[in-house]
Amino acid sequence: MSQAIPTAQFSKLEQGKVACFFNETLITDFSADMLSPSYWQQKEAVTGSAQGRGTTWFVAYSDNNSIQHDWVLRHYYRGGLMGKINKDSYWFSGLESTRAACEFALLRHMQTLQLPAPEPIAYRVVQHGLSYKADLLSSRIQQxxxxxxxxxxxxxxxxxxxxxxxxxxxxxxxxxxxxxxxxxxxxxxxxxxxxxxxxxxxxxxxxxxxxxxxxxxxxxxxxxxxxxxxxxxxxxxxxxxxxxxxxxxxxxx
The missing domain is CATH 1.10.510.10 (Transferase(Phosphotransferase) domain 1)
Incomplete structure (x- = not known):
């Protein structure tokens, strides 16, 4: 698990209907594509996967100092009966209220409390009319x-x-x-x-x-x-x- 960085800086990136929030202390070359499995597959940086409601991807990122960080990429899927009808779209009522933004903020808060939980790396929200889809990058718990x-x-x-x-x-x-x-x-x-x-x-x-x-x-x-x-x-x-x-x-x- 990568360690929390007390002086971490976070930035927002908006490109049309795509909004991202990321830890610029860890990612100096951030792009919204980093929240897609295909980005890591093309770089041959996928280190594993796990099946749940959808596929969770384990990926490896090397920073400017050639230090490898192991991360988890997860797409937000609905569960239960609703998930059979609408698997991954949610009603959009503002970026800060999206599932990804809320989980990211909670993970950040838990890092300040030094609780044993993943470190938030980045999230992406893509609007589709009145709905959105979202993805989250967080640190992987090692071994x-x-x-x-x-x-x-x-x-x-x-x-x-x-x-x-x-x-x-x-x-x-x-x-x-x-x-x-x-x-x-x-x-x-x-x-x-x-x-x-x-x-x-x-x-x-x-x-x-x-x-x-x-x-x-x-x-x-x-x-x-x-x-x-x-x-x-x-x-x-x-x-x-x-x-x-x-x-x-x-x-x-």
């Missing part, structure tokens, strides 16, 4: 796998489960709402450090009175573990694991 991939192979020790709970509590403590907190969006790197990813539709919630969203987040996560347990032939998750995770969550400030 990491999601919990579903890991638990399909082996069990985790209690200390790791406690640290997963404690990490989620750190985000909640700072008012970070993860709209889709599930076992696919929690990563462990090769040192078993915990990271959260995919903050699409996430929000900053600082109202000290309304905290029910935190319990809803945890309930959603528990359901995702049970879903994988019922779906996969091998999945190393037990009720005791969940209780240990919650002990880590409840003991953290």
């Amino acid at each position: 990491a796998q999601d919990l579903v991939a890991i638990l399909s192979v082996k069990a985790l020790v209690d200390d790791v489960w406690r640290r997963i709970g404690a990490t989620i509590k750190r985000f909640h403590h700072h008012g970070i709402y993860h709209h889709d907190l599930n076992s696919h969006n929690i990563l462990l790197d090769d040192k078993e450090q915990v990271f959260l990813i995919d903050f699409d539709r996430g929000e900053l919630r600082t109202n000290p009175v309304n905290t029910s969203w935190k319990q809803a987040n945890m309930a959603r996560l528990q359901r995702s573990f049970l879903k994988e347990l019922n779906k996969l032939e091998k999945f190393y998750f037990t009720e005791q694991n969940w209780q240990t995770l919650m002990k880590g969550y409840n003991r953290s400030n």
Whole structure:
């Protein structure tokens, strides 16, 4: 994972119906094409991919100092029934309210808090009449796998489960709402450090009175573990694991 740069400068680029926002400290040769898979394919800089609602691309960028940065390129797709009708178009009501701009801003905020989440690199919004499509570049967590991939192979020790709970509590403590907190969006790197990813539709919630969203987040996560347990032939998750995770969550400030 590339490190957050405290003095990072961000710039906006507009070309007709295309609007981009990017970290000019990291990208000195930015172009809107960098938010397209074909750009990286032509440069033979695609290092991998993953399938979800659509294809997520892993790409490598070399800066002016020949330092390689590993990034994730993601297109915004709708889920559920709506996704079957309209897979990737959203109502445009201003650039700052687009899915990409909101996630980018939240990721920037989390970087200032030094939370274990991806660093935002760039986003692109393309208007089509009254709608838009969007893409996001963010840093890749190095040598990491999601919990579903890991638990399909082996069990985790209690200390790791406690640290997963404690990490989620750190985000909640700072008012970070993860709209889709599930076992696919929690990563462990090769040192078993915990990271959260995919903050699409996430929000900053600082109202000290309304905290029910935190319990809803945890309930959603528990359901995702049970879903994988019922779906996969091998999945190393037990009720005791969940209780240990919650002990880590409840003991953290």
